Amino acid sequence: MESVILLLFIMxxxxxxxxxxxxxxxxxxxxxxxxxxxxWSYETENKIQAQETGQLKPGSPEPILEAQGSFSYVADDGTPISVQYVANELGFQPQGEHLPTPPPIPPAIQRALKYIEANPQVKIEERFKGQ
Structure with missing residues (x-):
């Protein structure tokens, strides 16, 4: 389904x-x-190119369609745009230099996440027991 939507978008x-x-x-x-x-693949005279391959993977209760592909075109401002993607049970996963990326996780948050992972949470009632 994602493939059809993507193809219509590119067209x-x-x-x-x-x-x-x-x-x-x-x-x-x-x-x-x-x-x-x-x-499938195609190329147009205005430099739009797209290609995709797909296959069924075993899944429960039904097989899962996994598609991999790419498309490229030249934006109105002359910037070349290129996207590679995978679409499967995890959704549509595009990659491209022009796509925004999240900022890095601050060191203090990384330390807190490591602490939480290493020390399973104790129930609140147990933490304050006897106070």
Missing amino acids: GLTFAQNPGQEIKILKQESDISPDGSYQ
Whole structure:
């Protein structure tokens, strides 16, 4: 499902860059195997490229679809954008230099997390027992 949404998003980029202008597809390939695995790719004349492969993994109660792929295009300001992704039971996991990343965890918080991990919490009632 994520793959279809992503494909529609990328195709939308093609039309949004030049409304009303026809953008030619230079290359397009797709293949679906009897085992449920697939692959597709395309490239347009305005430098949009996308590709994806997917396969079914054993899961409970049903098999799980795992897809891996990438897409790239040139943003309106001329910046090249490139995204690689995996989509599976953990959700859509994109990676790209232009995507924001969280700031590093402060050292004091890292120490606190290590302390919590090393010292399982005692129930509040036990901590204040006898006071």
